[in-house]
Amino acid sequence: MSDDTDRVLFEQRGSIAIVTLNRPDQRNAMDAAMTRALRKAIDRVEEDDNLRVAILAANGPSFCAGLDLKAFLSGEAEDILFGPGRFGGFVSRNRTKPVIACVQGAALAGGFELVLACDLVVASRGVSFGLPEARIGLIAGAGGAFRVGQRVPSVIANEIVLLGGKFDADQALQWGLINRVTGDDPMTLCLSFAEQIADNAPLSVAASLAMARAPDFAQEDALWQENDRLLRRLTESEDAAEGARAFAEKRKPDWRGR
Known part of the structure; x- marks a missing residue:
């Protein structure tokens, strides 16, 4: 089993936690060990009464490239995609404290879905976002397929996922998918942002966050059930394995529809 050590870094600055994805040589792609490390980091934020807000950041030129396809082919999909918090x-973690996405590099596939799961998003100008799962025989099954549909007009959501x-x-800002773009x-x-949140009353922040999310959360249980059904079917398909191999081999996939 892979070692969790240093996959995710944790820093505390007063009442602010900075959680940093730290697998830059693999574009911070998510394997089972990194999944466990990020889950533990969010547990720590939620359990520490001295922490009021977290920032999710990343080391290296990429924020996160999504699912580690080598880990997927080696049998880690269940832990990465379907474990607690997905x-x-x-x-899909039920959180009481805000998380701010600090996006310094490309956030693609599951990387963009991590961003969509955050409560505020700040990105450097020029970074790329996208949900390219259909190109490798999968679905944006970490919430992306339905969360973009909740936030943008259906024709834009279709453009993103299809x-x-x-x-x-800049385009993400125009579509309302992120809060700010900065050149620095x-x-x-x-x-x-985190300091302003931390200065506010913690019970008020938690209640405000819960109410702001309520319209989406009211239907998310059903959405996650359908999401998992489709995702599981696709992860077990021949096309998904072919898509991952083709991506690794830098060739066009030979789709079979099964």
């Missing part, structure tokens, strides 16, 4: 132990292309931070290190603005 992808990264995070995307074409599987990339779009930049996004951490500066993330810390400013």
Whole structure:
């Protein structure tokens, strides 16, 4: 089993936690060990009464490339996609404290779904977002397929999930998928947001967060059930294995529809 050590870094600055994805040589792609480490980090935020807010950041040129396809082919899909909190132990986690996404590099596939699961998002200008899962025989099954549909018009959501292309931070801002775009290190603005949240009454922040999420959460149980049914069917398909192999081998997939 892979070692969890250093997959995710944890720093505390007063009442602010900075949780940093730390697998830069693999574009912070999520394997089972990284999933366990991120789950533990969010547990720590939730359990520590001295922490009021967290920032989810990443080391290296990419924020997160999503599912580690080598880990997927080696049999780690169940732990990564269907464990507690689902992808990264995070995307369906029931949280009481806000998490701010600090996006310094490309956030694709599951990486973008981590972003969509956060409560505020600050991104560097020029970074890429996208849900390219259909290109490798999967679905944006870490909440992306339905969360974009909750936040943007259906024709835009269809463009994102069916074409599987990339779009930049300015486009994401225009569509209302992120809060701010900065030309500098996004951490500066993330810390400013976090400090403002930390200065507020913690019970008020928790209650406000719960109410802001209530319209989406009211239907999420049913959405997750359907999401898991479709995702599980696809992860077990021949096409998903072919898509992962083709991606690794840098060739066009030979789809069989099974």
